[in-house]
Amino acid sequence: xxxxxxxxxxxxxxxxxxxxxxxxxxxxxxxxxxxxxxxxxxxxxxxxxxxxxxxxxxxxxxxxxxxxxxxxxxxxxxxxxxxxxxxxxxxxxxxxxxxxxxxxxxxxxxxxxxxxxxxxxxxxxxxxxxxxxxxxxxxxxxxxxxxxxxxxxxxxxxxxx
Amino acid sequence: xxxxxxxxxxxxxxxxxxxxxxxxxxxxxxxxxxxxxxxxxxxxxxxxxxxxxxxxxxxxxxxxxxxxxxxxxxxxxxxxxxxxxxxxxxxxxxxxxxxxxxxxxxxxxxxxxxxxxxxxxxxxxxxxxxxxxxxxxxxxxxxxxxxxxxxxxxxxxxxxx
Amino acid sequence: xxxxxxxxxxxxxxxxxxxxxxxxxxxxxxxxxxxxxxxxxxxxxxxxxxxxxxxxxxxxxxxxxxxxxxxxxxxxxxx
Amino acid sequence: xxxxxxxxxxxxxxxxxxxxxxxxxxxxxxxxxxxxxxxxxxxxxxxxxxxxxxxxxxxxxxxxxxxxxxxxxxxxxxx
Numbered sequence: 076x077x078x079x080x081x082x083x084x085x086x087x088x089x090x091x092x093x094x095x096x097x098x099x100x101x102x103x104x105x106x107x108x109x110x111x112x113x114x115x116x117x118x119x120x121x122x123x124x125x126x127x128x129x130x131x132x133x134x135x136x137x138x139x140x141x142x143x144x145x146x147x148x149x150x151x152x153x154x155x156x157x158x159x160x161x162x163x164x165x166x167x168x169x170x171x172x173x174x175x176x177x178x179x180x181x182x183x184x185x186x187x188x189x190x191x192x193x194x195x196x197x198x199x200x201x202x203x204x205x206x207x208x209x210x211x212x213x214x215x216x217x218x219x220x221x222x223x224x225x226x227x228x229x230x231x232x233x234x235x236x
Numbered sequence: 237x238x239x240x241x242x243x244x245x246x247x248x249x250x251x252x253x254x255x256x257x258x259x260x261x262x263x264x265x266x267x268x269x270x271x272x273x274x275x276x277x278x279x280x281x282x283x284x285x286x287x288x289x290x291x292x293x294x295x296x297x298x299x300x301x302x303x304x305x306x307x308x309x310x311x312x313x314x315x316x317x318x319x320x321x322x323x324x325x326x327x328x329x330x331x332x333x334x335x336x337x338x339x340x341x342x343x344x345x346x347x348x349x350x351x352x353x354x355x356x357x358x359x360x361x362x363x364x365x366x367x368x369x370x371x372x373x374x375x376x377x378x379x380x381x382x383x384x385x386x387x388x389x390x391x392x393x394x395x396x397x
Numbered sequence: 398x399x400x401x402x403x404x405x406x407x408x409x410x411x412x413x414x415x416x417x418x419x420x421x422x423x424x425x426x427x428x429x430x431x432x433x434x435x436x437x438x439x440x441x442x443x444x445x446x447x448x449x450x451x452x453x454x455x456x457x458x459x460x461x462x463x464x465x466x467x468x469x470x471x472x473x474x475x476x
Numbered sequence: 477x478x479x480x481x482x483x484x485x486x487x488x489x490x491x492x493x494x495x496x497x498x499x500x501x502x503x504x505x506x507x508x509x510x511x512x513x514x515x516x517x518x519x520x521x522x523x524x525x526x527x528x529x530x531x532x533x534x535x536x537x538x539x540x541x542x543x544x545x546x547x548x549x550x551x552x553x554x555x
Contacts, residue, residue: 088249095269095323097271097272097322097323098271098272098273099269099271100268100269100270100271100274101266101267101268101269102266102267102268102269103264103265103266103267103343104264104265104267105262105263105264105336105339105340106262106263106264106265107261107262107263107336107476108256108260108261108262108263108332109261110258110259110260110261110334111258111259112259113261123475124405124406124409125405125475126403126405126449126468126470128452129449129452129453129454129468130475132452154475154476161258162256162258165475165476166475166476171269173271175266175268175344175347178266179266179340179343179344182264182340183336183340186336186476189475189476190473190474190475190476191473192473193473193475194405194449194468194470194473195473195474195475195476196405196406196407196471196473196474196475197474197475198406208406208407208471208474209474268555284554285484285485285488286484286554287482287484287528287547287549289531290528290531290532290533290547290549291554293531293532315554315555326554326555327554327555347555350554350555351552351553351554351555352552353552354552354554355484355528355547355549355552356552356553356554356555357484357485357486357550357552357553357554358553358554359485369485369486369550369553370553
């Protein structure tokens, strides 16, 4: 599978070796880090939870789609679940390709789609003592920018299998 | 300086720690790897050489420009020089930012500009036994695609200092 | 008809459980959500959710069968 | 006038040296390149190069001064 979960810190150096190829001239990776501030509130830690069976299927489908759409060599996404502290890595995406432009495009495509489509949730714990589930980036954007169309994922059954 | 050279393997894990920040939610890195094939020829190894004093100044200027143009937290570029084997990392760029879009954009900007502007050269050694200096990507593109405009760097003095 | 339901995130907390096996007369995921909404007081409306049946995304109008595993999917926030 | 010249990459190989201190009457980098082109048979024409004086990119028409360090910069290929 091109997508997996871990309950430990993501070992990016080991994951990177899965993407090596003598025909790859460029490698792009993305890491999502737990940030101390979100939507105007001070965050102290996060909890990630996933519907793992479907999320792995969906994540694998996203990376497979990237491998079909972009001329890249290898791609992989690893998502952490459980309790995370500030600065911890929540998600990692790595892509190798003959040329760098495609590696950038594919890496960005994968993280954008994973955030949009994979059934993963996070609960933010705030300095003020309360907590809340981050319902989705686009809902939040829509709330901040009422003229932006409100979308959070695809509400119809996808035709991927 | 936001740009440096090394004659050893680039230590990306150590470099990455220079970019950490609790206010950064996204981190994008690029690695350039020595590829076994370039412009139709089988490559066996590379030698990199730089006009270091000017390249560090130019590279630092590029990263500083990225820090000004994009809302990012930290950015750094490390280039290796000397003899490299297939699969070795020739260059690394890392960028941390509050949001991922800017990290991607800035990382791409930096590597594009470094390749275009920094006085660094590489000599390819081919399986056939001969070797050649890769004069510049855009010259090569222009030769392959004669209708593309031929540009290789800025021929006038830049107004940066 | 017996169905298996799993709850995640906000809905897990609101239902007070991760999963349950339920005897229901609901014929579709839409009917089932209406029934559970009344029971648990979920704060998310159906148009904010997606639904999966047997670990595949599904239409809300799909006809449920005995033993189906249903998961309601709140707006996601991975990464 | 004495100038210091450094050579890199292809030009280093063609000149057979990394640097030299030269007595020349060339008043600009352009004149200097013409002089060295004739001496070393460089294959790159001036319009394929940039020039740096004292580790700053320079115009080809800059007036050179005693002790200036000149570097001709072939098309780059970093990364």
